[in-house]
Amino acid sequence: MMLYLKLFIEFFLTGLFAVGGGMATIPFLEDMSNRTGWFTHAQLADMIAVSESTPGPIGVNMATYVGYLTGGIPGGIIATLGLVTPSCIVILIVAAFLKAFRNSKYVERVFYGIRPASTALIGAAGVSVLMLCIVDVDAFVLSKKIFDLVDPKAIILFALIWVFTNLVKKTKKFHPLVFIAFSAIIGLVFKF
Amino acid sequence: MNKYLDVFISFAKVGVMTFGGGYAMLPMLQREIVENKGxxxxxxxxxxxxxxxxxxxxxxxxxxxFIGKKLYGIPGAIVATLGVIFPSVVIISLIAALITNFAHIPAVKHIFAGIRVCVCVLILNSVVKLWKKTVVDKITLAIFICVFVLAVIIDITPVVFVILAAVAGLIIGALKAKKGGEQ
Structure with a gap:
């Protein structure tokens, strides 16, 4: 019972403070992983991949996933409800004062500050996922060889996907699912 | 058909058809909510x-x-929300159960190690995209740098940063207004 209550509260806070859509929940989940130990950073990266490649909003998918890992099917349901409850309340309030909300200089000022902060938080969470997949500090500390600091296979794949998603005109517009499937095959074939 | 059931099913449809959330959802909403249902x-x-x-x-x-509230008030809002999350809860529960059961197989480990690299690029890409929209001047750049650096070094809940950024936004807005008034 306590676990479900904790899950609900954690996701309620995430839903309340994550502004700007699905990716904005990542820094909150990372922090949750650090504090509660419900799931590892590696599992978080897997969740992002699964959430991107299955139907449904990313934020909702991630909440269900974490909830399931922590408390089975009821956990998944409770975490998801926790995530959407603040949205529901906030939107109901906003809907009641739609005009005032849209013209309020205070609302505008608050979001002027929050928007870049939210981007920065996602960036910082990205750094720690990067540390997990590509940079191996432990191996470097152990051997003191600079080549052990990065995983060359991962670097090549990273560069390849970056080029495909940013520079190649033909593949740029592909759905993330395509790149996730491609990386899965590369991971399997080259034994990542 | 019961009006609430109708709302639930329509939003569940949108939920199933949305891959990736955010902007991907807009065309689905247009088709189902605007064109089909009016x-x-x-x-x-x-x-x-x-x-x-x-x-x-x-x-x-x-x-x-929003749309649920507009249609049938608060019960409508709740039903629409439940509808849009319903497919995710079912699909993700199934997938999470599968992955948990197969995670120990070496081949599955390799697959996910490859996928994680892809996730890094996807996060990087969305940060770049968000950067273009949210870091628009010197002040927002300063907020970005402060939060980014602090969030990387210090291990505290992001809630703190969001609240501080909101307060900073209010103060900067007030200062700007004051400066504008004096001129």
């Missing part, structure tokens, strides 16, 4: 979507709540 006008939808982006929470959920 529950909202095109401009209303764009408005709701814009507000959904700058209020807390998942954009898809916020938009669903």
């Amino acid at each position: 529950w909202a006008k095109e401009e209303e939808l764009t408005d709701y979507f814009a507000i959904g982006q700058c209020t807390p929470g998942v954009i898809a959920v916020n938009t669903a709540t």
Whole structure:
């Protein structure tokens, strides 16, 4: 019972403070992983991949996933409800004062500050996922060889996907699912 | 058909058809809510979507709540929200159960190690995309740098940063207004 209550509260806070859509929940989940130990950073990266490649909003998918890992099917349901409850309340309030909300200089000022902060938080969470997949500090500390600091296979794949998603005109517009499937095959074939 | 069931099913459809959330959802909403059901006008939808982006929470959920509220008040809002999350809960529970059971197999480990690299690029890409929209001047750049550096070094809840950034936004706005008034 306590676990479900904790899950609900954690996701309620995430839903309340994550502004700007699905990716904005990542820094909150990372922090949750650090504090509660419900799931590892590696599992978080897997969740992002699964959430991107299955139907449904990313934020909702991630909440269900974490909830399931922590408390089975009821956990998944409770975490998801926790995530959407603040949205529901906030939107109901906003809907009641739609005009005032849209013209309020205070609302505008608050979001002027929050928007870049939210981007920065996602960036910082990205750094720690990067540390997990590509940079191996432990191996470097152990051997003191600079080549052990990065995983060359991962670097090549990273560069390849970056080029495909940013520079190649033909593949740029592909759905993330395509790149996730491609990386899965590369991971399997080259034994990542 | 019961009106609430109708709302639930329509939003569940949108939930199933949305891959990736956010902007991917807009065309699905247009087809189902505007064209098929006539529950909202095109401009209303764009408005709701814009507000959904700058209020807390998942954009898809916020938009669903808005339309549900407009249709049948608070019960409508709740039913629409439940509808949009329903497919995710079912699908992800199944996948999470599968992955948990097969995670120990070496081949599955290799697959996920490869996928994680892809996730890094996807996060990087979305940060770049968000950067273009949210870091618009010197002040927002300063906020970005402060939060980014602090969040990387210090291990505290992001809630603190969001609240501080909101307060900073209010103060900067007030200072700007004062400066503008004096001139």
